[in-house]
Amino acid sequence: MMADLATLPTTRDEDWRYSDSAYLAAADPQAINHWRTLDVPAGETREETFVFTDDISATERLRVQVGAGGNFTCFAMIAGGKFRRLELEVTLEDGAHFEFGGVTVGGGEMVQEFVTRVIHAEPNGTSNQVVRAVQWGKSTGNFLGRIEVVRDAQKTDAGQNFRALLLEKGATANTKPELEIFADDVKCAHGAAIGALDDSAAYYMAARGLPPEVSKRLLVQAFIGDAFAAMDDDDARETMVGRVLEKLGDAV
Amino acid sequence: MLKIENLTATVADKTILNGLSLSIGAGEVHAIMGPNGAGKSTLAYVLGGRPGYEVTGGTVTFMGKDLLELETHERAALGLFLGFQYPVEIPGVSNVQFLRESLNSQRGARGEEQLSGGDFLKLAREKAALLKMDMEMLKRQVNVGFSGGEKKRAEMVQMGILDPMFAVLDETDSGLDIDALRTVGDGINTIMRKPDKAVLLITHYQRLLDYVKPDFVHVLADGRIVKTGGAELAHQLESEGYEAIAA
Numbered sequence: 001m002m003a004d005l006a007t008l009p010t011t012r013d014e015d016w017r018y019s020d021s022a023y024l025a026a027a028d029p030q031a032i033n034h035w036r037t038l039d040v041p042a043g044e045t046r047e048e049t050f051v052f053t054d055d056i057s058a059t060e061r062l063r064v065q066v067g068a069g070g071n072f073t074c075f076a077m078i079a080g081g082k083f084r085r086l087e088l089e090v091t092l093e094d095g096a097h098f099e100f101g102g103v104t105v106g107g108g109e110m111v112q113e114f115v116t117r118v119i120h121a122e123p124n125g126t127s128n129q130v131v132r133a134v135q136w137g138k139s140t141g142n143f144l145g146r147i148e149v150v151r152d153a154q155k156t157d158a159g160q161n162f163r164a165l166l167l168e169k170g171a172t173a174n175t176k177p178e179l180e181i182f183a184d185d186v187k188c189a190h191g192a193a194i195g196a197l198d199d200s201a202a203y204y205m206a207a208r209g210l211p212p213e214v215s216k217r218l219l220v221q222a223f224i225g226d227a228f229a230a231m232d233d234d235d236a237r238e239t240m241v242g243r244v245l246e247k248l249g250d251a252v
Numbered sequence: 253m254l255k256i257e258n259l260t261a262t263v264a265d266k267t268i269l270n271g272l273s274l275s276i277g278a279g280e281v282h283a284i285m286g287p288n289g290a291g292k293s294t295l296a297y298v299l300g301g302r303p304g305y306e307v308t309g310g311t312v313t314f315m316g317k318d319l320l321e322l323e324t325h326e327r328a329a330l331g332l333f334l335g336f337q338y339p340v341e342i343p344g345v346s347n348v349q350f351l352r353e354s355l356n357s358q359r360g361a362r363g364e365e366q367l368s369g370g371d372f373l374k375l376a377r378e379k380a381a382l383l384k385m386d387m388e389m390l391k392r393q394v395n396v397g398f399s400g401g402e403k404k405r406a407e408m409v410q411m412g413i414l415d416p417m418f419a420v421l422d423e424t425d426s427g428l429d430i431d432a433l434r435t436v437g438d439g440i441n442t443i444m445r446k447p448d449k450a451v452l453l454i455t456h457y458q459r460l461l462d463y464v465k466p467d468f469v470h471v472l473a474d475g476r477i478v479k480t481g482g483a484e485l486a487h488q489l490e491s492e493g494y495e496a497i498a499a
Contacts, residue, residue, distance in 0.1 A: 199303070204340035205350070207300050208410065209328035209358035218353065222344025 008032065014140035014165045018174045020083035020111045023057050035061045035089075042067030042093070046252050049236075050076035051243060052084050059085040066096040068122070073099040075231060077240060078112040079247040081159040087115040092125035100129040101227040103240075105247045107171075120153040120186075127157075131245045132227045133164040134220055134244070146178040156186040159170035164194040165223050167216070169249055217245055253278050253365050253418055253450050254319075259310035260475075261298045262456040268294040271477030272310070276418070283453040283461055283486060286472035287494045288481045292454045293337060294474070296422040300334040301327055315417065328354075329361035331417030333410075338401040342394035348395050348408065349374060351413050358414065379412030383439045400427030419444055420452045425460035437463025458490040473498040 006029050009016040016024065020159075024194065040046045049061070066072045070093070078084045090098045104112035118127045134142030141161045164173030177190040197219055205215035224244055231237040254276040254456055257366050261269040268291045276282050286292055297313065299306045301324040312319040322330065342350065352372045359366060367375070383405045397401050411419055421440070428436060429455055441464055444451045453464060461469075463482065469485040470477045471494065478498045479485070489497055 022340045035368055127406065198342075200340050201342045203302055204336065205341070205354070206324035207328060207336075208350070208354035208414065209325050209361070210354050211323075211325045211357060214353060218345050218350070219342070222342070225344050 023083040035063045038064045040066040040070040043069045045071040047073045053076045053080045059084040063089040064090045068094040071097045073209045076102045078104045083111045085113045089117045091119040094122040095124040098127040102131045103227045104141040106139045110139040113142035117146045120149040120156040123154045129160045130227045131162045135174045136167035138170045140172040142174045144176045147184045149181040151182040153183045154185045158188045160190040162192045255313045257311045260308045279447045281451045281466045283466040288471045291475040329358045333416035333419040335407045335421035337422040341396045345389040345476045371400045400431045412443045422454045438462045458486040461486045
């Protein structure tokens with residue numbers, strides 16, 4: 001993973017295969033290869049929130065080491081940018097927990113992606129990742145999630161769930177769960193589904209008087225709900241959901 | 253209130269309604285009965301503007317307006333309520349949120365004031381009690397995990413809250429046990445039996461009509477109304493069958 005700092009990734013690289021190749025070709029190698037690091041001391045909790053709503057193209061990479069019994073929680077939404085990527089690499093020590101909730105929401109020709117690598121380096125670690133993509137136009141939402149469980153990391157419990165809602169034909173979602181498990185007493189669950197808006201639900205709502213833009217908003221709100229369900233702070237959660245729905249305004 | 257003239261409609265290029273005419277005035281309860289495949293549910297969906305149900309001829313006037321020109325949500329705001337034979341589950345959306353948004357959308361379209369959260373809950377509690385439904389159920393997701401009978405009662409709670417001028421109830425009686433049937437029947441009477449409102453009941457069976465007494469009973473066969481009578485026609489159908497009557 002410690003790539004040559006002068007080398008630019010290309011879409012031939014597995015971790016960048018769905019990225020925007022034009023962006024990668026012109027990117028600043030220093031910036032794209034830069035990793036911010038964060039240490040979560042044993043037994044402590046750290047939370048990071050990412051909200052990308054501006055229209056710049058950029059990548060952001062964060063490498064986190066979570067000490068024994070520690071907790072790293074991250075919520076993120078990508079709602080802007082021609083190309084926007086958030087990459088997380090999280091290493092969990094004994095009994096540590098990683099919680100991730102992410103939403104991509106966009107139209108036009110946006111490419112928005114989450115790339116996570118979770119390393120269960122010691123026993124008893126838990127991780128839970130919920131990612132939702134809402135795309136329209138010719139946009140693309142990606143989630144590449146890799147979970148590594150080393151030989152000693154017994155009693156690991158790792159979960160990963162991705163669902164995409166494509167509001168229009170022409171929008172795309174890509175997902176690639178990768179599980180590398182070298183311990184034998186572990187639980188690893190992953191699920192992925194890509195679908196369109198439920199026509200019968202939309203009709204039912206129209207029959208009760210809801211205009212299409214309102215029923216769409218309610219259905220999308222329900223759809224992304226799981227990604228932010230683990231947010232303890234109700235106000236913060238409502239703000240995040242609200243910002244996703246604001247972006248949705250562009251779609252109708 | 254509702255006037256249907258010579259209505260024809262197709263579903264997947266197959267003609268289902270074939271010259272149907274029906275007039276329903278304020279204060280009236282009409283029942284449409286008929287065998288499977290006669291076009292009963294198609295009539296309900298055509299009135300409700302469901303995509304895939306294509307009107308190929310005829311007119312429908314509702315509250316003085318050309319109903320067929322309106323979007324589904326505009327029909328609701330004008331006072332049309334469609335009770336679904338198979339109410340739809342909406343995971344992640346609570347009944348309270350769904351109905352409050354629905355009611356306020358309708359009120360907004362009619363130029364009426366929005367109902368506050370507190371006032372809405374008071375209204376919802378009152379209508380839930382009318383249908384003997386626990387308020388806790390209304391806080392749950394729309395129809396998710398509801399039994400068949402609970403879904404039908406929930407439909408009537410929705411009707412009570414939205415307070416329409418005209419309700420088309422598509423087999424609202426199916427899936428109901430005897431007690432629930434009485435509760436639903438009482439609910440329909442309380443909510444809709446008013447001089448300025450009207451109801452069209454679509455049903456296979458006469459039993460709902462014991463609780464909600466119709467002023468007119470129509471027999472639908474092959475996409476048109478072949479016989480019209482009073483409440484006694486339902487009893488006659490029950491004892492003699494559709495074939496004998498419709499022939």
